[in-house]
Amino acid sequence: MSSAASIVEAVVTDSVSLMVPVLWAASGEAVGEQAGVLNVGIEGVMLLGAFLAAAAFRVTGSLWAGWALSLPLGVACGVLLWFLYVYRGCNQIVTGLLFNLFALGVTTALYERYLTGAGIVLTIPNWNIPGLGSIPGVGPAVFQQSPLFYLAVLACIVLWYVLWHSWFGLSLRAAGEKPQVAAAAGLSVLKLRLLATVVACTLAALGGAALTMIATGTFTVDMTSGEGFIALAIVILGRWNPLWIIVGAWLFGLADALQFQLTTVSALAGVPHDVWLSVPYLVTIAVVVWARGARYPEGTGAPWEPPHRRRFRLVPAWWR
Amino acid sequence: MTDVAAASVGAAGDGLPEQAPVAPSGEHDSAAELLVSVVQRSLRVVLPLAGSFAVICAVIAGLGSNPFTVLADIVSGALGSQFDLSETLMVTAPLVLTGIAAAIPFSARLWNIGGDGQLYVGATAAVLVGLTVGGAVPGPLLAAFCVLAGTASGALWALAAGGIKLAVGGNEVIVTLMLNLLAANLTDYVVTGPWAQGISPQTKSIPNGATFGSFWQTGFNETVFIAVAVAAAAGLFMSATKSGFGIRAVGRNLDASRLAGFRVRRLWLGAFGLGGAAAGLAGALLVVGVHSALIPGMGEQYGYDGIAVALVAGLRPLLLLPAAFVFAVIEVGGTSLSATANVSTAISYVIEGVIVISLLAFRAIRVRT
Numbered sequence: 286m287s288s289a290a291s292i293v294e295a296v297v298t299d300s301v302s303l304m305v306p307v308l309w310a311a312s313g314e315a316v317g318e319q320a321g322v323l324n325v326g327i328e329g330v331m332l333l334g335a336f337l338a339a340a341a342f343r344v345t346g347s348l349w350a351g352w353a354l355s356l357p358l359g360v361a362c363g364v365l366l367w368f369l370y371v372y373r374g375c376n377q378i379v380t381g382l383l384f385n386l387f388a389l390g391v392t393t394a395l396y397e398r399y400l401t402g403a404g405i406v407l408t409i410p411n412w413n414i415p416g417l418g419s420i421p422g423v424g425p426a427v428f429q430q431s432p433l434f435y436l437a438v439l440a441c442i443v444l445w446y447v448l449w450h451s452w453f454g455l456s457l458r459a460a461g462e463k464p465q466v467a468a469a470a471g472l473s474v475l476k477l478r479l480l481a482t483v484v485a486c487t488l489a490a491l492g493g494a495a496l497t498m499i500a501t502g503t504f505t506v507d508m509t510s511g512e513g514f515i516a517l518a519i520v521i522l523g524r525w526n527p528l529w530i531i532v533g534a535w536l537f538g539l540a541d542a543l544q545f546q547l548t549t550v551s552a553l554a555g556v557p558h559d560v561w562l563s564v565p566y567l568v569t570i571a572v573v574v575w576a577r578g579a580r581y582p583e584g585t586g587a588p589w590e591p592p593h594r595r596r597f598r599l600v601p602a603w604w605r
Numbered sequence: 606m607t608d609v610a611a612a613s614v615g616a617a618g619d620g621l622p623e624q625a626p627v628a629p630s631g632e633h634d635s636a637a638e639l640l641v642s643v644v645q646r647s648l649r650v651v652l653p654l655a656g657s658f659a660v661i662c663a664v665i666a667g668l669g670s671n672p673f674t675v676l677a678d679i680v681s682g683a684l685g686s687q688f689d690l691s692e693t694l695m696v697t698a699p700l701v702l703t704g705i706a707a708a709i710p711f712s713a714r715l716w717n718i719g720g721d722g723q724l725y726v727g728a729t730a731a732v733l734v735g736l737t738v739g740g741a742v743p744g745p746l747l748a749a750f751c752v753l754a755g756t757a758s759g760a761l762w763a764l765a766a767g768g769i770k771l772a773v774g775g776n777e778v779i780v781t782l783m784l785n786l787l788a789a790n791l792t793d794y795v796v797t798g799p800w801a802q803g804i805s806p807q808t809k810s811i812p813n814g815a816t817f818g819s820f821w822q823t824g825f826n827e828t829v830f831i832a833v834a835v836a837a838a839a840g841l842f843m844s845a846t847k848s849g850f851g852i853r854a855v856g857r858n859l860d861a862s863r864l865a866g867f868r869v870r871r872l873w874l875g876a877f878g879l880g881g882a883a884a885g886l887a888g889a890l891l892v893v894g895v896h897s898a899l900i901p902g903m904g905e906q907y908g909y910d911g912i913a914v915a916l917v918a919g920l921r922p923l924l925l926l927p928a929a930f931v932f933a934v935i936e937v938g939g940t941s942l943s944a945t946a947n948v949s950t951a952i953s954y955v956i957e958g959v960i961v962i963s964l965l966a967f968r969a970i971r972v973r974t
Contacts, residue, residue, distance in 0.1 A: 325778065368966070369962065369965070369966055373965075373966050373968070375965045375966060375972075376965070376971075376972035378716050378778055379716075379912070379916060379965070379972050380962060380965055382718060382909070382912060383912075383913060383957075383958050383961050383962050383965070384958065384962065386906075386909055386910075386913070386954050386957060386958040387954065387955055387958030387959060387962065388958075389951070389954050390951045390952060390953070390954025390955035390956075390957075390958060391664065391951075391955055393949055393951035393954070394664070394668055394948065394949040394951045394952050394955065395667075395668070396949075397949040397951070398668050398669065398948070398949060510786070511782060511783070511786050514778075514779055514782045514783070517776075517778075517779055518779050521776070557794050557798070559790040559791070559793050559794040560790075560794075562790050562793075563786075563787050563790045566783040566786045566787050566790075567783075567787070569779065569783045570769070570775075570779075570780055570783050570784075573769065573773075573775040573776055573779050573780055574769055574772075574773050574775050576775075577773035577774060577775070
C-alpha cells in the first residue's frame with residue numbers, strides 16, 4: 286500500500302498532465318466565446334484532432350507530425366464551422382451537436398478501417414527543466430511535464446495579453462458583447478468571428494492531438510468522452526479569462542487524477558469503480574451550479590447578421 | 606447572460622432577416638412567379654440533399670468501398686425482407702420517442718441533449734423493477750410497472766437538469782450531457798453489480814411474462830404501436846392544449862409569454878419532464894419489448910439521433926414518424942453493412958450528420974421553434 290504522501294504527489298503530478306488537452310481546448314473556446322461564437326462542436330474537433338495525431342503517428346512514426354497536422358485540420362474545421370455558425374446563422378448548439386455526431390462517425394469508421402490492430406503505443410517524453418525540476422514537491426509536478434503543457438500555458442498567457450491588453454482583443458470582445466455596436470464602429474464582425482472560430486478550432490484540434498500524444502498514445506473510439514463539454518464548463522469557471530482557465534483546467538485534472546489514485550486506497554476499496562469514473566462529471570455539474578453569477582458575453586450563441594448584407598441567392602435576382 | 610438560450614431568444618426576432626421571402630400563393634402576379642417561388646423552395650431542399658449525397662459518397666470512397674453498392678446495401682439491409690422491415694420499425698419506435706424527448710424541450714428553447722441518459726436511466730429502472738417485483742405480480746401488470754417506472758425515472762433524470770436551469774440558470778447543454786455520462790456509468794455499475802447475469806456484461810432477464818411477444822415470427826411487437834400512440838398524443842398536446850401552446854410561446858418569445866400570463870418556470874419544468882418521460886419510456890420499451898435485460902450500448906445512439914430526427918421533423922411530433930423511419934432505415938441498413946461490406950456501422954452517423962447539417966446550412970430546416 287502506498288503512503289499518503291506518495292499518493293498526494295502522484296495525484297498532483299497526474300493532475301497537471303491530465304489537464305493539458307482540456308486546457309488547450311478551453312483556452313481556444315474562451316477566444317471563440319469572447320467573440321460571440323459558442324462552439325459546441327469543440328468535442329468533434331478534438332476527436333478529429335486526436336484521430337489525425339494517431340493516424341499521422343502510424344504513417345510517419347512521428348508524434349509531432351500529428352501535432353503539426355492538427356493546425357491545418359483546426360483551420361479547416363474553423364472555416365467550416367464559421368460558415369455554418371456565423372455566415373449562415375445556423376443555431377450554434379444544434380449545429381455543433383451534429384458536427385460532433387459527424388466527427389464521431391468519421392473517426393470511428395476510419396479507425397475501424399485503417400487503424401485497428403495493435404500499433405506501437407508511444408507518448409512524447411517529458412521535459413525536465415534544469416534546476417526547477419528538482420524542487421521538492423512542486424518540481425516534479427510542474428517542471429517535469431510534457432512540452433505540450435508548457436506550450437499550453439504559454440498560449441494562455443499570450444491569449445490573455447491579446448484579449449485584454451490589445452486593440453485587437455478589444456475589437457474581438459466588442460464583436461462578442463455587442464455586435465451591432467462593433468459594426469457601427471466600423472469593425473467587421475464577420476471577419477473577427479472568422480478569426481476567433483479558427484483560433485478556437487485550431488486550439489481544440491491541438492488539444493485533441495495532445496490527448497493522443499500525452500494521455501493514451503493511441504486512438505480509441507469516442508476517446509474524448511465529454512472532454513469538449515468539460516472544456517465548455519471550464520471556460521465558465523475561468524470567467525473567459527485564459528489565466529483563470531489554467532486554474533480551472535487544473536481543478537478538472539485534479540478530479541481526474543483522484544479517480545485514478547483513490548482506487549488504490551484500501552480504505553475505499555468497497556466503493557464501485559464507476560463512482561470514481563463519475564467524479565469529473567459531477568465536478569462539472571457542480572461548477573455549472575456554482576458559477577451561477579457567470580455571465581456569457583452578451584452576443585455569444587446568438588446569430589448576428591450585418592444589416593443590408595448582400596446575400597447568396599439560390600435564383601439570381603434578374604430572374605424575377 | 607446566464608445562459609445561451611436567453612440570448613438566442615433576444616436575437617431570434619431581429620437577428621436573422623428572412624432569406625428570400627416567398628409570398629403566399631395567392632399573391633403571385635403570374636404563373637411564372639409562382640414557378641420561381643416553387644423552384645426556390647424545392648431547391649433549398651434538393652441542393653443540400655445532393656450536396657450531402659456527394660459528401661457521403663466521398664467518405665465511403667475514402668473508406669475504400671464503392672459508394673453506390675454501399676448505399677444500395679443500406680436500403681436493402683433495412684427494407685429488403687419482412688424481417689428487415691420489422692427490425693427497421695422496431696428501431697423507428699425508440700427514435701420517435703427520443704425525438705419527442707428533444708422536440709418538446711426544443712420547442713421551449715431548452716436544449717435537452719440528455720435523451721441518451723434519460724433513456725438509459727429509464728431502462729435501468731425498468732429492469733430493477735422487473736427483477737425486484739418480478740414473481741410477486743402477474744406478467745402483464747409487471748410489464749406495466751416496468752414501463753411506468755422507466756417513464757417516471759426518465760422524467761426525474763431530466764428534471765434534475767431542468768431544476769438546475771431554473772434554480773441557478775445553469776447551462777442545460779452541459780448539464781444534460783454530463784447526466785448522460787453519469788447515466789452511462791450507472792448502467793455500467795448495474796450490469797456488473799448485484800444484478801449481473803454473470804456470463805456477458807448484462808443484467809439478469811426480467812420474468813418472461815412481463816415481456817412483449819412478437820408478431821409474425823419477426824421482432825415486431827406492441828412497442829411500435831405505443832410509440833405511434835405517444836407521438837399522436839404529443840402532437841395533440843403541443844397543438845391543441847394550453848400548456849402545449851404555452852411551451853411553444855415560451856420558446857418563441859419569453860418576455861411576451863411572461864406578460865401574457867404564462868407560468869414560464871412551470872412550463873420549462875413541464876417541457877423537461879415530458880421530454881425525459883418520453884426518453885425514459887423508450888428505454889423501458891427497449892427492455893420490455895426487445896432485450897428483456899439491461900445491456901450497455903443497447904440504446905445505440907438513439908438519444909443523440911433523436912435530436913437530428915426532431916430537427917428534420919421541424920419539432921412537430923407527428924412528422925417525427927416519417928423522419929424517424931428514414932433515420933431507422935439508415936441505422937438498420939448501416940448495421941447490416943459490417944457483415945456485407947468493409948464499412949463500419951458508424952457510417953450511419955456520418956450520413957445523418959452530413960444530411961442534417963447541410964439542411965441547416967441551406968435553411969431548409971430552421972431552429973426557430
